[in-house]
Amino acid sequence: MKRIAVIVRAADPDRVAEALRAAVGLGLRGDRVHVVLTAGAGDVRDHAQAARALATLRMLGHDVVHADGNDPAEAEAVRAADAVEVWT
Numbered sequence: 744m745k746r747i748a749v750i751v752r753a754a755d756p757d758r759v760a761e762a763l764r765a766a767v768g769l770g771l772r773g774d775r776v777h778v779v780l781t782a783g784a785g786d787v788r789d790h791a792q793a794a795r796a797l798a799t800l801r802m803l804g805h806d807v808v809h810a811d812g813n814d815p816a817e818a819e820a821v822r823a824a825d826a827v828e829v830w831t
Contacts, residue, residue, distance in 0.1 A: 745825040746825050747769050748826070750830065777808075779820050
């Protein structure tokens, strides 16, 4: 099983939702997914598709963290990952 980091830097809520749906798909393959939503991703809780994908990721036991510019979460996720996807 691989550990995949999905770094979401996109500002457009539709693009963020797309990244989160992709992360769900990666998790359904049996890999562990660690999603980092950077400050640029903004608050997508009001975006229905993004909120649903976030809930699904959490329900499946995957890590989802919100990181600002001073948070080492992104670097830690990349360091621990076997593969990295960056969504801009």
